[in-house]
Amino acid sequence: MKALPILKKLLVSVLTALFVSFLTYGLLYISPGDPAELLLTEKMGSMGVQKEVVQRYAEQLGLNKGFLEMYRDWFVNMLHGDLGTSYKTGNPVLTDFLSRLGCSAQLALLSTAISLVLGVGLGILSARRRNGIIDRLTRFFSAVSLSVPSFWLAILFLWIFAMKLGWFPIADYQGIRSLILPGVVMGVSGCAGLIRVTRSGVLDNLSEGYVVTARARGLNDRQVFLGHVLKNVMLPVVTMVTSSLIAHIGGSVIIENIFSLPGVGNFLLRALRSKDFPAILGFVFLMGMIVVVLTTVADLLYLAIDPRVREGMYEKK
Amino acid sequence: MEELLKLDHVSTAFRSRSGLVKAVCDVNFTVAPGQIVGLVGETGCGKSVLGQTILRLLPPGVEQSGRILFQGKDLMTMSEEEIRAVRGKKIAYINQNPTEALNPVLKIGTQLLESLRVCGGLRGGEARRQALEILASLSFDDPEEIMNKYPMELSGGMKQRALTAMAMCGKPPFLIADEPTKGLDALIRGQVIESLEKFVDFTGCSGLIITHDLKFARAMCDTLALMYAGEIVECGPAKKLFSMPKHPYLSALLASMPQNGMHVLKGSSCSLIDMPEGCRFADRCPYADGECRARHPEMRSVGEDRMVRCRRYD
Numbered sequence: 001m002k003a004l005p006i007l008k009k010l011l012v013s014v015l016t017a018l019f020v021s022f023l024t025y026g027l028l029y030i031s032p033g034d035p036a037e038l039l040l041t042e043k044m045g046s047m048g049v050q051k052e053v054v055q056r057y058a059e060q061l062g063l064n065k066g067f068l069e070m071y072r073d074w075f076v077n078m079l080h081g082d083l084g085t086s087y088k089t090g091n092p093v094l095t096d097f098l099s100r101l102g103c104s105a106q107l108a109l110l111s112t113a114i115s116l117v118l119g120v121g122l123g124i125l126s127a128r129r130r131n132g133i134i135d136r137l138t139r140f141f142s143a144v145s146l147s148v149p150s151f152w153l154a155i156l157f158l159w160i161f162a163m164k165l166g167w168f169p170i171a172d173y174q175g176i177r178s179l180i181l182p183g184v185v186m187g188v189s190g191c192a193g194l195i196r197v198t199r200s201g202v203l204d205n206l207s208e209g210y211v212v213t214a215r216a217r218g219l220n221d222r223q224v225f226l227g228h229v230l231k232n233v234m235l236p237v238v239t240m241v242t243s244s245l246i247a248h249i250g251g252s253v254i255i256e257n258i259f260s261l262p263g264v265g266n267f268l269l270r271a272l273r274s275k276d277f278p279a280i281l282g283f284v285f286l287m288g289m290i291v292v293v294l295t296t297v298a299d300l301l302y303l304a305i306d307p308r309v310r311e312g313m314y315e316k317k
Numbered sequence: 318m319e320e321l322l323k324l325d326h327v328s329t330a331f332r333s334r335s336g337l338v339k340a341v342c343d344v345n346f347t348v349a350p351g352q353i354v355g356l357v358g359e360t361g362c363g364k365s366v367l368g369q370t371i372l373r374l375l376p377p378g379v380e381q382s383g384r385i386l387f388q389g390k391d392l393m394t395m396s397e398e399e400i401r402a403v404r405g406k407k408i409a410y411i412n413q414n415p416t417e418a419l420n421p422v423l424k425i426g427t428q429l430l431e432s433l434r435v436c437g438g439l440r441g442g443e444a445r446r447q448a449l450e451i452l453a454s455l456s457f458d459d460p461e462e463i464m465n466k467y468p469m470e471l472s473g474g475m476k477q478r479a480l481t482a483m484a485m486c487g488k489p490p491f492l493i494a495d496e497p498t499k500g501l502d503a504l505i506r507g508q509v510i511e512s513l514e515k516f517v518d519f520t521g522c523s524g525l526i527i528t529h530d531l532k533f534a535r536a537m538c539d540t541l542a543l544m545y546a547g548e549i550v551e552c553g554p555a556k557k558l559f560s561m562p563k564h565p566y567l568s569a570l571l572a573s574m575p576q577n578g579m580h581v582l583k584g585s586s587c588s589l590i591d592m593p594e595g596c597r598f599a600d601r602c603p604y605a606d607g608e609c610r611a612r613h614p615e616m617r618s619v620g621e622d623r624m625v626r627c628r629r630y631d
Binding site for chain 2: 209216304
């Protein structure tokens with residue numbers, strides 16, 4: 001295995017994460033609203049804050065410096081492992097991030113696991129019973145899951161299972177018990193793509209020459225499927241699962257909001273509202289780093305599954 | 318004559334958007350023990366379908382009829398379990414296009430050891446020894462290394478030999494090889510002939526070799542059956558067919574070989590969906606008359622061991 005291309009990719013990804021954090025910072029900087037004023041207003045109430053107090057507070061936070069200077073300070077500190085302190089909570093950004101990551105990561109893992117089991121399971125079943133009743137139901141289910149927006153499903157589930165039936169907590173966070181409902185919502189809305197990819201992957205592979213070779217050697221359907229087809233089908237599935245894991249860690253803002261979960265997305269949303277620069281920069285950068293790590297893991301998985309990737313043949317296909 | 322494989326009125330058809338494709342129509346022939354029969358014909362004449370029909374490898378929904386007797390048992394009416402016991406162990410099949418016929422994500426060793434386990438009942442060290450022996454017998458220089466390679470790391474000729482090695486695992490008494498020289502150059506063709514000959518020595522088997530390569534067929538086969546548009550039009554001992562072709566199609570094929578002046582046969586084979594009523598070759602035949610187009614000719618004996626489907630030999 002060649003390590004160099006992976007290292008190169010890793011470096012590019014880290015630079016991308018940095019660039020994204022810079023871009024976020026830039027957009028935020030030009031957007032209206034003074035963070036010092038916003039924060040003070042929030043702290044004191046809407047009584048109106050004196051101008052000089054705002055200015056003193058801004059100086060204290062280092063907001064009086066220039067655009068690039070502020071970013072440079074943040075960058076240098078970041079290189080020393082210091083992501084700064086959140087204006088709003090007063091905690092180190094890293095501490096805030098880690099305290100919220102658990103919830104988001106658990107949710108992402110749970111929902112991706114549900115997607116994986118549902119998607120691959122139904123995809124295989126529907127391909128093997130092509131045009132049968134299970135296949136038709138599955139195709140209908142995947143069309144529905146593609147077209148129903150997840151926030152709508154979330155509200156529906158919240159209403160049925162939490163409010164009417166009272167099986168799950170509505171607002172107070174109770175650990176894993178609070179994650180089941182959002183996990184199911186995200187898992188169900190995310191599995192449509194996986195069903196399709198798995199189903200078409202199985203069907204395509206079943207007409208490949210190597211399947212004929214395998215059958216001609218006296219293997220039964222189960223041996224052909226488990227020993228030969230499955231590994232070939234897993235390639236696109238790995239890609240989809242990693243990208244859904246990534247999307248679920250950072251992109252579950254709406255779901256976290258609906259279910260009032262203390263996750264990364266929800267925190268970031270609040271930080272954006274109050275222009276909490278250190279928190280936003282830190283969160284965006286750290287989430288970028290998680291994406292970098294996960295894509296690298298996916299690349300390594302690819303290498304383990306498909307020898308053609310090792311030779312760089314994959315692009316040709 | 319005692320026969321190992323006997324095809325008795327075998328037909329295969331499958332549905333397509335434009336209609337029923339009659340890929341194989343009423344084929345009869347036999348293979349005696351120790352005999353190598355070549356099934357030749359141009360691309361699309363149904364010869365590969367016939368090969369897969371014998372082992373019932375075609376996808377579900379394909380209509381097959383007739384009897385295929387192997388060692389006296391009808392493969393057509395066997396249960397799925399019984400036919401699986403024949404595949405690989407009694408009749409080995411070498412698929413066409415070795416690049417697609419090997420699983421791209423499994424090492425050659427994995428696929429070979431699997432064949433030995435399924436077809437030969439060998440496991441562990443014993444299987445490994447046997448695998449290395451088979452690879453060495455097919456003139457792989459470093460069998461150990463080949464075991465650890467993926468199909469894409471091998472050349473076309475090596476893949477063909479790897480596929481041959483997998484078919485050898487069950488030491489079958491019968492081999493079906495589909496287009497083993499397709500897409501290979503003259504040098505590799507020599508290697509394939511050599512490896513198939515080793516196969517025959519190793520297993521002592523008889524075989525059916527499906528090919529469009531007349532030169533290769535002449536080198537490998539005792540008997541030839543010539544297919545045109547789904548049916549056999551001439552069969553007999555290979556040497557006699559080459560020296561004295563009877564059917565106009567065979568004469569035309571021989572004339573199209575490079576050493577015979579490359580006189581290309583014009584036109585193309587008739588559709589397998591809308592068959593003409595009369596002789597299927599009539600449209601391309603220099604001797605065809607009204608009678609040829611009106612009535613479909615039957616196979617008739619012409620001399621010892623030879624049959625031809627042409628009205629001119631009535």
